[in-house]
Amino acid sequence: MRLQVQIGIECIVIPYEEEETVHSIALKTVAKIRRLRPTLLSPKEGNPYQEVRRTVGNSLLDPEDRAGDVLKDGDFVILETKTSRTRENSKINVVSCFRIRFDFEPSSEYPQVEKPTKLLILDGDSLLPADLVRCERGECVIQVGISSVAFFGLCLTVIVKIYLSHQRILSSDVSFVTVYGVTTGFGIFSNVRSIPSLVKMLRRLQLNLVRSHATGYGQPLHPSKVRMLLALRINVLAKGYSGVSLENVKKMVAAFNAFCVSYVPQQGTVGCSGDLTPLAHLALGLLGEGKMWSPITGWDDADLVLKKNNLKPLELGPKEGLALINGTQMVTAIGAYALERAYNIARQGDVIAALSLDILKGTTRAFDPDIHRLRPHKGQDISARRLRSLLHSDANPSQIAESHRNCNKVQDAYTLRCVPQVHGIVHDTIEFVRRIITTEMNSATDNPLIFADREEIISGGNFHGEYPAKALDYLAIAVHELAQMSERRLERLVNNQLSGLPTFLTPNGGLNSGLMTVQLCAASLVSENKVLCHPSSVDSIPTSCNQEDHVSMGGFSARKALTVVEHVEAVCSWEDAVVDNINEEYDRLIQHLHVSAMKAESSKVTKRRLSPETQELIRQRGIARTAGKRELTSKLAKQCT
Structure with missing residues (x-):
């Protein structure tokens, strides 16, 4: 848990314990500000703060109350501090106000990640929609293949397929024939031939492709949704018809298992030539460019996120950029x-x-x-x-x-x-x-x-x-x-x-x-x-000059x-x-369908107000009913x- 102290355009993040009072949080906040921004507050003297008020309504908070009892997730409060400063031989009192946001529970931007308990095998042939939902919930880690003999998270039965398709791309004869996306440009530029003798040119072609197509718009997909996108793309590559290298598949598996996901805007795909734009954003983060998210970093520069999670960026060879962005994984995952x-x-x-x-x-x-x-x-x-x-x-x-x-x-x-x-x-x-x-x-x-x-x-x-x-x-x-x-x-x-x-x-x-x-x-x-x-x-x-x-x-x-x-x-x-x-008499129908705690709470709250929290509670109760949690x-x- 954490709170964010807003100072001008800056934010200072402060961790705290669940049972802390308003008073202890205020003390911790003042101490953190003094240490990180000493020019804003004078050295400790007397009571370090005057009062704490809720931003909405300006209501005064009792310092002895437990913060979690009087504030909810996302609330803002104003912390007023009083310090003494000397100016022209006179002592004056200065009141500083700091705006604090409380995050008692991880927000949707920073989803809570628990240790996965299940292993999901991706073989390119047997993935189910329910499996993707388990990926979205963070319930599983993945391994590619169907064999019990594993090598760097890949299984030998799939390794051969991936290896052979990649070797076919690297073969010398391919370099001297026209192969779309390998020795040519893309879309309307498919008639523009790359220089076959320059391997660096072929690699640069793939990197340029990813960068040029990462032009999405709108709010980003939630990190949990991007995990579905990543898992589905890995599953397609595991079929062994795309030409990616074993090393890059291994890196993608490692990124998934570390909960490292790219910043992927929701809008910008027309669903043909694959979901090019969102998949380009997915690939961009894995290349160490753009933004990524992980549990230990939040949103940050992709290269830093990879580094802090001991991961290495992908290194693209011939066709690999195209293999990463060409497919229907966005529409299919969502x-x-x-x-x-x-x-x-x-x-x-x-x-x-x-x-x-x-x-x-x-x-x-x-x-x-x-x-x-x-x-x-x-x-x-x-x-x-x-x-x-x-x-x-x-x-x-x-x-x-x-x-x-x-x-x-x-x-x-x-x-x-x-x-x-x-x-x-x-x-x-x-x-x-x-x-x-x-x-x-x-x-x-x-x-x-x-x-x-x-x-x-x-x-x-x-x-x-x-x-x-x-x-x-x-x-x-x-x-x-x-x-x-x-x-x-x-x-x-x-x-x-x-x-x-x-x-x-x-x-x-x-x-x-x-x-x-x-x-x-x-x-x-x-x-x-x-x-x-x-x-x-x-x-x-x-689109694409009428090519598509x-x-x-x-x-x-x-x-x-x-x-x-x-x-x-x-x-x-x-x-x-x-x-x-x-009518409570209807319980004869559903006494075994309800989760008792959920029913009691929803009944109590709906008699006052059908709040968004209650609606979500009822929705979850419905899911519980239909997920086998019943004793009929x-x-x-x-x-x-």
Whole structure:
């Protein structure tokens, strides 16, 4: 933990312990300023500070309070110090104010890194989206190959493939033939031949390529997302068709395992000829240029980050620059992350729909297995079975279902009755996208490709991002429907005319507005999603002097798919929270699905305010429900997972 003291445009970082009081932190701050900037404060005399106030509201802090109890992560305070200085034979008091930022928990810019507990083998053929998410979470270190005989983090079965493709690039006959990106320029300059006799020229060509293409724009990817990008690029190189050297693959593996990642702006790729710009930024840091991040340095110059982590920069040989930046790893990595989160919220969506239907006393007759047998879509059947298991089954009989046998209520609104039909296509789309993304993760998307066994180097178009771009556009469109359904059920829950419950679920309407704006916020995000669901991949702007005359625009397909998923998570979490506040009797459905501490805390907080912290808590609770952390009967568990 640390705090940052702002002095003009400078910041001084001060470590501190979790249990420290405001007083002890103030003393430590003053001591650090005196040592590092002695001209700002006179030598120690009496009480070194006057008071500490919160910047927002100017509220005075009690020196004896524990800082963590009165301040939250990211808060700013003003520390006032009073010193005596002599000026023209007179003693005057000078008050200095220092602005302090508290970081009680590592911020998103400086994610906490724990020691990985798992080994992930990258062989170019078997990487899964869930594996990339484990990389994002920092749960694993990587090794390249499938053999148990390792050499510098590489396995012998893959070493041969990588070695042979690299040797093919270095062979003497290649130097005297025209090979794209090896003895020629790039894009429209593919007809410009390099001087084959000058090896330095061939190496310089690769370095120039990386530097010239590192022109990204916008906020950087979070370091954890860059780890996915790096792992995926290593996996592609491990296939042995790119021509990179064993030494450079070894260095990339070492950088990943040391949590050293490059500064990669999110925008600037059109998803054709690969994700050239973001991958160029990824390569630039590994070359010791630009910015990098590591747990022990934070963001710093790449050469310093590598040095402090005992790592060496890559040294590019012929084609290696092109091999590092030509591929679909940006769109695929972000897409895989969005896919896994969509998978979780889709399962959670069925559970939340069941809770709302139970609260609204809907009928389960629409989920009769014979109905869905007559329309045998896989996802629809899965969703219907899940709803039956939760609402009315041998393991979990429902009094409400029995009460509907002889009542006048024939059917419910579509957002209750048609959950299997709407949620089902979401489940099926997710599985379709999973096939596309998994194949893309384990594909050689470089150009040209080196076929060492045939002694040929062939230019192709595997770098084109149309497959993942289209798939992720489909993902956004499909998963959005979960939020559309959820928002309409939210309206039913808070609307007295539709539910028979108190308006906005408050017993004293007028004095309290209750959950009036929860549905409003949900409507806002659903409306945003309608814009974001417009397919990015239907557009194409020719680039590179019309050499690249059709592009996928897959980078935005991936980013907006993730944004849509995040919005869906928020809307579903609000529906979950509303149900949570209606009636504690619904626990009969979910007593085994909740993590007890999370439920108690979310119930307590949502009765006061549905804060961002609460929304994240509810989202995490949803993930816990769908990640196997439940103790249902074996029959119910099989049907709900």
